[in-house]
Amino acid sequence: MKIFCALFVLLYTSTISSLELKKLSSCQTALGMQSGSIPDSAISASSSYDSNSVGPKASRARTEQYGGAWCPLNQITSILNEWLEIDFGNLTYLTQVETQGRFDNGRGKEYADYYILMYTRSNQPTNDIKSWIEYKPQIISNDELNSSWIHANQNTYMGEIRPLNPPIVARRLRFYPVSKQTRTVCMRVEVYGCLFSDGIVSYTMPQGRTDINSLGDDTYDGKYIPETNMLVDGLGQLSDGITGSEDMSLVDGRQPWVGWSNDSNTHVTIIFQFDYIRQMNRVTIHTNNVFSKQISLFKTAVVTFSLTGERTSYSNAIISEQNRDEYYEIARPILIQLNNHVAKYVRLDLYFDSKWLLISEITFDSQIYNEKIETKNEDLFMGDLAKQQQPLFDPMKMMTDQRKRNRNVLQTTLSTETTTKSLPSTHFSNLITTELSLAFFIGASLAIGLLLLVSLVWLIRRKKKLQFQKLTEKPCNNSSCYTYPTLPIREFHDLNAPITSAVDDREYAVPDINFYSTFAHSPHLNHHKKYITPLSSASSYTCSPRLIRPANINCYPTLKTLPSQHCCIHQQYLTMQHCQPSITVNPNRVLPPSVVDELATIEGPCGNSLMMKFNSMVDTQLITIKEINSDDINIMEKIGDGLFGSVHVGEMKLNGGERQTVLIKSLQESTDEKQKSVFSKEIELLSLINDFHVCSLLGVLNNQRTVAIFEYYSLDLYQYLRQQLIPMDSCSASSFLLSLACQIASGMKYLSSNSIIHRDLATRNCLISTTNLQIHITDIAMIKTDYANDYARVGRLQSRIPLRWAAWETIFLNQFSLKSDVWSFGVTLYEVYTYARQRPYHALTNEQLVQQFASISQGQIALNPLVSLPKPELCSKEIYDMMCECWQRDAQYRPSFADIYTFLQGRASGSAPLVTTEQL
Numbered sequence: 001m002k003i004f005c006a007l008f009v010l011l012y013t014s015t016i017s018s019l020e021l022k023k024l025s026s027c028q029t030a031l032g033m034q035s036g037s038i039p040d041s042a043i044s045a046s047s048s049y050d051s052n053s054v055g056p057k058a059s060r061a062r063t064e065q066y067g068g069a070w071c072p073l074n075q076i077t078s079i080l081n082e083w084l085e086i087d088f089g090n091l092t093y094l095t096q097v098e099t100q101g102r103f104d105n106g107r108g109k110e111y112a113d114y115y116i117l118m119y120t121r122s123n124q125p126t127n128d129i130k131s132w133i134e135y136k137p138q139i140i141s142n143d144e145l146n147s148s149w150i151h152a153n154q155n156t157y158m159g160e161i162r163p164l165n166p167p168i169v170a171r172r173l174r175f176y177p178v179s180k181q182t183r184t185v186c187m188r189v190e191v192y193g194c195l196f197s198d199g200i201v202s203y204t205m206p207q208g209r210t211d212i213n214s215l216g217d218d219t220y221d222g223k224y225i226p227e228t229n230m231l232v233d234g235l236g237q238l239s240d241g242i243t244g245s246e247d248m249s250l251v252d253g254r255q256p257w258v259g260w261s262n263d264s265n266t267h268v269t270i271i272f273q274f275d276y277i278r279q280m281n282r283v284t285i286h287t288n289n290v291f292s293k294q295i296s297l298f299k300t301a302v303v304t305f306s307l308t309g310e311r312t313s314y315s316n317a318i319i320s321e322q323n324r325d326e327y328y329e330i331a332r333p334i335l336i337q338l339n340n341h342v343a344k345y346v347r348l349d350l351y352f353d354s355k356w357l358l359i360s361e362i363t364f365d366s367q368i369y370n371e372k373i374e375t376k377n378e379d380l381f382m383g384d385l386a387k388q389q390q391p392l393f394d395p396m397k398m399m400t401d402q403r404k405r406n407r408n409v410l411q412t413t414l415s416t417e418t419t420t421k422s423l424p425s426t427h428f429s430n431l432i433t434t435e436l437s438l439a440f441f442i443g444a445s446l447a448i449g450l451l452l453l454v455s456l457v458w459l460i461r462r463k464k465k466l467q468f469q470k471l472t473e474k475p476c477n478n479s480s481c482y483t484y485p486t487l488p489i490r491e492f493h494d495l496n497a498p499i500t501s502a503v504d505d506r507e508y509a510v511p512d513i514n515f516y517s518t519f520a521h522s523p524h525l526n527h528h529k530k531y532i533t534p535l536s537s538a539s540s541y542t543c544s545p546r547l548i549r550p551a552n553i554n555c556y557p558t559l560k561t562l563p564s565q566h567c568c569i570h571q572q573y574l575t576m577q578h579c580q581p582s583i584t585v586n587p588n589r590v591l592p593p594s595v596v597d598e599l600a601t602i603e604g605p606c607g608n609s610l611m612m613k614f615n616s617m618v619d620t621q622l623i624t625i626k627e628i629n630s631d632d633i634n635i636m637e638k639i640g641d642g643l644f645g646s647v648h649v650g651e652m653k654l655n656g657g658e659r660q661t662v663l664i665k666s667l668q669e670s671t672d673e674k675q676k677s678v679f680s681k682e683i684e685l686l687s688l689i690n691d692f693h694v695c696s697l698l699g700v701l702n703n704q705r706t707v708a709i710f711e712y713y714s715l716d717l718y719q720y721l722r723q724q725l726i727p728m729d730s731c732s733a734s735s736f737l738l739s740l741a742c743q744i745a746s747g748m749k750y751l752s753s754n755s756i757i758h759r760d761l762a763t764r765n766c767l768i769s770t771t772n773l774q775i776h777i778t779d780i781a782m783i784k785t786d787y788a789n790d791y792a793r794v795g796r797l798q799s800r801i802p803l804r805w806a807a808w809e810t811i812f813l814n815q816f817s818l819k820s821d822v823w824s825f826g827v828t829l830y831e832v833y834t835y836a837r838q839r840p841y842h843a844l845t846n847e848q849l850v851q852q853f854a855s856i857s858q859g860q861i862a863l864n865p866l867v868s869l870p871k872p873e874l875c876s877k878e879i880y881d882m883m884c885e886c887w888q889r890d891a892q893y894r895p896s897f898a899d900i901y902t903f904l905q906g907r908a909s910g911s912a913p914l915v916t917t918e919q920l
Contacts, residue, residue, distance in 0.1 A: 068104030607642025826886030
C-alpha cells in the first residue's frame with residue numbers, strides 16, 4: 001500500500017509540474033529570423049557599411065538575402081561599439097542563440113569570432129547602455145579576462161548554436177561583435193525560445209544562503225545590496241524554468257534551489273513586478289520537502305496585491321496554509337488560486353515551518369488586464385484602487401491571532417473577497433482542486449493507455465515471430481514448395497501493406513527480427529565462364545521458404561503486391577536461367593574462393609568490424625609498429641566486449657606532458673592462437689594506414705600483439721548530425737554537408753588505393769573532431785550497443801552484417817569488394833544529407849528489404865538502381881545522381897572512389913566533372 005501511495009504521489013506531482021511549470025526542453029523553437037516571423041522593422045543596428053545590401057535586414061541566419069549578412073560600418077575591437085538589435089515586442093524566454101558569418105554564395109569572407117549579448121526588459125526603447133543588462137554565461141570561456149565573451153564562428157558558412165545557461169528573459173536583445181584584434185566582421189543570427197507568458201519584469205527578495213550548499217540566487221541579473229542582503233530589479237533562478245529535485249543535485253553545474261533559514265526572520269518576502277497591469281489567476285511555487293534535513297514546505301503563504309508598488313498599498317490578502325508532511329521526501333509544486341485579482345505588483349510572504357525553506361521556481365498564470373473588456377467592472381476596479389491605500393496588516397500579528405486576522409481580512413475586502421484556507425484530510429489534499437483532479441485523471445488515463453498499448457504491441461510482435469518461425473520448419477525441393485493458406489503471405493511480404501508506426505516507422509528503429517538467409521550456401525561463381533550460372537540442381541543445397549517469391553518470374557521486378565503462388569528462391573534462379581541476360585565478369589577481378597571463405601563474418605575478435613586487404617597479402621617484413629609503454633596509458637571507459645576481447649577508451653601521455661584520447665583494443669588472456677593470429681593480422685593491416693581521414697594505429701602495448709592503441713574521437717558523425725538543427729533550405733548547409741562528403745570520400749579513396757576494403761562504412765563509423773570538424777574513418781561501431789540493431793544476422797553461420805548499408809552481392813553472394821564499399825558510401829551519403837534523421841529504407845522491414853535485393857540478385861540489369869533511396873531535400877540533383885550510380889546492380893558500373901572524390905571536389909569548387917566508372 002505504501003508503494004502504491006508513493007507512486008500515486010509521484011504521478012500526481014509530476015502531472016502538476018508538467019501542466020504548471022515551464023520546461024526548458026520544450027522552449028527551443030526558432031523565433032523567426034530565418035522564417036521572417038520577426039519583421040524587418042523589429043531588427044535594427046548601430047550602423048551598416050551599406051544599409052541596402054548589408055544592413056540589419058540581411059542579418060537573418062541560414063538565408064542569403066541582399067549582401068549576405070549585416071556588416072557594421074566600423075571595424076570591431078574589444079570595445080563595445082557596434083550592435084545588432086532584435087525587438088521581440090513582448091517578454092521572451094530565450095534558450096539558444098545562433099550566429100553565422102557572411103557566406104554570400106562563396107563570396108563572403110567576414111565572420112565574428114566572439115560576441116557579447118546585452119538585453120533589456122523595458123517597454124521603452126533606449127540606447128542608454130545603463131538600461132541594458134550584460135549577459136554572463138554560467139559556463140564561461142577559458143579567457144578569464146573576457147567572461148562575457150561568447151565564441152561565435154570559425155568560418156563563414158557554419159551556423160554555431162550556443163545554449164544560454166542561464167536562459168534570458170528579455171524584450172530586446174543585442175549582439176555586440178568583439179575581437180581581440182581589430183577586424184572586419186559580418187553577422188547573421190537566429191534566436192531560439194518561446195513567449196514568457198508570466199509577464200514578470202523583476203522580483204525583489206533577500207539573497208539566499210550562499211555560505212551553505214550554494215543556496216543563493218547565482219543567476220540573478222539585477223543589483224545586489226550587501227548592506228541589506230537584498231536582490232533588487234532583476235530576474236534569476238526563480239524564473240528560469242528549471243526546477244530542482246529532492247536530492248538537491250546540480251543542474252547544468254549549478255544548484256537550482258534558492259534557500260533561506262529562519263535564523264534571522266520568521267518569513268521570506270518576495271515582491272514581483274509585472275510588465276502590465278494583469279489579472280492574476282494562480283501562482284505555482286515549486287518547493288522542497290526533505291524533513292530529515294530540516295527542509296520543509298512553507299507553513300503559510302500570504303499573497304497581497306498592488307497597482308502602484310508602494311509599501312503601504314498592498315491589500316486583498318489571500319492566505320494558504322500547508323500541513324507539515326513527514327511522510328514523503330519529494331519536491332513538489334504548490335498551487336494557490338489568486339481569484340482573478342488585478343495588480344501590477346504581487347507580494348508573497350512565505351512563513352517557515354522548519355529551519356530551511358527551499359524554492360526553485362515560481363510561476364504565475366495571468367492575463368494582461370483589458371479595460372475595454374472589464375468596463376462593466378469599472379466600479380469594482382476603482383474600489384480596489386481605493387482599498388489599496390489602506391495600511392498593510394502586520395504579518396506577525398496575523399500569525400499570533402488567527403481568528404482576528406481572518407476577520408480583519410474579510411472586513412478589508414468589504415466582504416467581496418474570501419480568504420482561502422486549505423483544510424486537508426491528508427498530506428496532499430490541500431492541493432486538490434477541480435483543475436488538479438482533472439489533471440490527475442488525464443495523467444492516470446494516459447499512463448494506463450500507454451501500458452495497454454505496449455502490451456498489445458508486444459503480443460502482436462510475439463505472435464508474428466512465432467508465425468514467421470513456423471515458415472521455416474519444412475524444407476522444399478526443386479519441384480514443389482510448401483504453401484500455407486492459413487497464413488497470408490501479405491502479412492510479411494506485401495510491400496503495399498501498411499506499416500505500423502509502432503514497429504517499422506521509427507527513426508533508426510530496432511530490427512524486429514534477426515534475419516537468417518534462405519541459403520545454406522551462397523551461389524557459387526564459375527571462374528571459367530564469363531557469366532554467372534545458377535545452381536543446376538536443388539540437391540546441391542537445401543532451403544527453407546523464409547523468402548517467398550512468385551512462381552511466374554519475369555525479367556522486370558516490381559515493388560507491387562506479391563501474388564498468392566510462391567516458390568523458393570533457388571527455384572527462381574532455375575526459372576531465371578531462361579530469361580536472364582548474360583552478365584559478363586572479368587575473371588581476374590572475381591574474389592578468390594579462399595577470400596570468400598574467410599569472409600564468413602566481418603566481426604573481429606574484439607567485436608569491431610574487420611577491414612581486409614583485397615586480392616593481395618601484407619608483407620610483414622615491411623611492417624614497423626611503435627611500442628607504447630603501459631605507464632603512458634590510462635584506461636577510462638569500456639565501449640564494449642567482443643567474443644575474444646574488449647575495446648576501451650583511454651588517455652595516452654605524450655612527450656610534452658599533454659594527453660591524447662585513444663582507443664584500446666585488447667584480447668583476453670585465454671584467447672586461442674587462431675584468434676590471436678586474426679588480431680595480429682588486423683594490427684599488421686592497420687599499421688599500413690597513414691591518412692588524415694582514417695584513424696591510424698598508434699602502436700602496441702609493451703611490444704605485445706594482444707593490446708593495440710588507435711586514434712579516437714569521442715563523437716561520431718551520426719551523433720553529430722542528429723544534434724544539429726535541420727535547416728529549411730540553405731546553400732551554406734549544403735556546402736557544409738558537401739565538405740563532410742568530400743572528407744569521407746578522401747578517406748575511402750586512400751583505402752581503395754591501397755586495396756583495403758572497409759566492409760562497414762556508415763556515419764556511425766566516421767568519427768568527427770569537435771575542434772575542426774574533420775572526419776576520421778574507423779571500424780568500432782559494431783561493438784557499440786547503441787548501434788547493435790544496425791546489424792542483422794545472415795546466413796548459415798549467423799554472421800552479423802550492416803544489412804541496410806550492404807550491397808546485394810554481400811547479402812546473397814557473401815562478396816565484399818571495393819565496389820561494395822562504394823554501395824555503402826552511397827547509403828552513407830544519404831545519411832549525411834538527411835542529417836541521419838531517417839534509417840535507410842525506413843519504410844521496409846528487414847525481410848521486405850531482402851526481397852528487393854533478391855530481385856537484383858536474379859540478374860535483372862537496369863541503368864537505374866532497383867532499390868534506391870529518395871532524394872534528400874538538401875541534396876542537389878547531381879549529388880543524388882552520383883548516389884544512384886553507387887547503387888548500380890553490376891559492380892563494374894559503379895564509380896571508383898577516385899572518381900567520386902574528384903566529382904565531389906569539383907562540386908565543392910564550383911565545377912563538376914562527370915562521374916566516370918572504372919572497370920573491375
